[in-house]
Amino acid sequence: MRAFAREFESRSAGVICRAPGRVNLLGEHVDYNGLPVLPMTIDRAIAVVAGVRQDSRVRIRNTDASFAPDEFVNGPDLTPSPQGSWINYCKAAIDGVNRHYRPDTFPGLDLLYSGTIPAASGLSSSSALVVATALAYLHALGIPIDTEAKRIELAAMLAHAERYVGVHGGGMDQAIILLGAAECACKIDFFPLRVERVPVFDDHTFVICNSLVTADKSGSAIHRYNEGPLSCRLIRALVEKHAKLTYDDEIEIEHLGDLWFGPLCLTNVEVEALFRDAFPRPRTTLAQAATVLDLGEPEIRRRWLGDLPEPDGGFPLQARARHQLTEMARVEQGRDCLLASDAVLFGSLMDDSHQSCADDFGVSSPQLDKLVEIARAAGSIGSRLTGAGFGGCTVNLVETGQLDHFVQYVSRAYYEDYLGRGRRDAFANDAIIVAHPVPAAGYEDL
Incomplete structure (x- = not known):
């Protein structure tokens, strides 16, 4: 609170919002x-103190000086900051609340952020920032988020x-940030959004290991991150x-x-057969897609691909469609x-x-x-990349004993021998995180 007073000329804070x-x-x-996932907080x-x-x-x-301060005037249409600016995540939350809840006034805020989520690590620091900002703004507007139905509504809105x-x-x-729970993973289904909370293992622990390769989703990296979603539109x-x-x-x-889950209610076998018909070759050119869809290439770009370069x-x-089928089955089995x-x-x-993420979807490194x-x-006994890929973290299932x-083995073999970083305390630097599910985002006492 003293830091807030220093930054904002002793103005009194009204609320603290935390988003895991x-x-x-x-x-x-x-x-x-629209396929299910199995994350945990x-x-x-x-x-954010607001x-x-x-x-x-x-x-x-x-509180981290590497994130530059900024300010803007709240209103019905917020102009984005330069691409890559962290301020855009704050604006995304406020702009989303304005468009969805349509307040009569647009109050200003003093916002002081701090965080313990390693940035650009695939652990959702950016979405946590958006959620924390939205909670602070909703509090200022007097809009409560006090039921699960309201949290579901907010989660769907903030995703957009x-x-x-x-x-x-x-x-x-x-x-997951708004609907997660302590000691539980969540199987999340979409359209409509719904959550099933499932207890994690008693005798095994999920351990996060940071590759120390940045998994950035801002600036020039946006194009690479969007390749998967845009190609899936096609x-x-x-x-x-x-x-x-x-x-x-x-x-x-x-x-x-x-x-x-729609009117067809196909089985995995039937979906696999449909994918074989739709993607008879490993790769599909833009010209081939245009022929099948009876559309010009510019129209395909306008509807689905944007300016995504054609490899x-x-x-x-073919491989990216196969990943959708097999990964969905793994989520159901995992639950x-x-x-x-x-x-x-x-x-x-x-x-x-x-x-599958490495070979079929092509997002490993x-x-x-x-x-x-x-x-x-x-x-x-199980290890995989987690998050968007290209960098960031892996998640590993380890017998608690x-x-x-x-930790000692990975510290030596990866951080010291492979990266050549010298001896380091993996825990102290959050390179290795022993993960425990915590309650969902919410408000804390001042």
């Missing part, structure tokens, strides 16, 4: 297709609002075309998840494993998920693959 990070256990790059968080102003100015500060910064993600991060369009030919010309598929030989849609306390089978699902290899040698051995 998350680690995704199974279900990578499927939420934006972690005991790292973004916190005070309401008498004008409409929003002043933003961070975060597109303000230019990313085309799904709704997993906002949902997958959906091509699958819908083949579903019309196979089943009914009136069929409409808004998300790939509709194949299972040599075409888009790898059952948690209920049955079957850690061994759950670990094998994590291993298979990593292989040499460092992540090496970290997974070392974790398995250290005694993990073997934690010390696991």
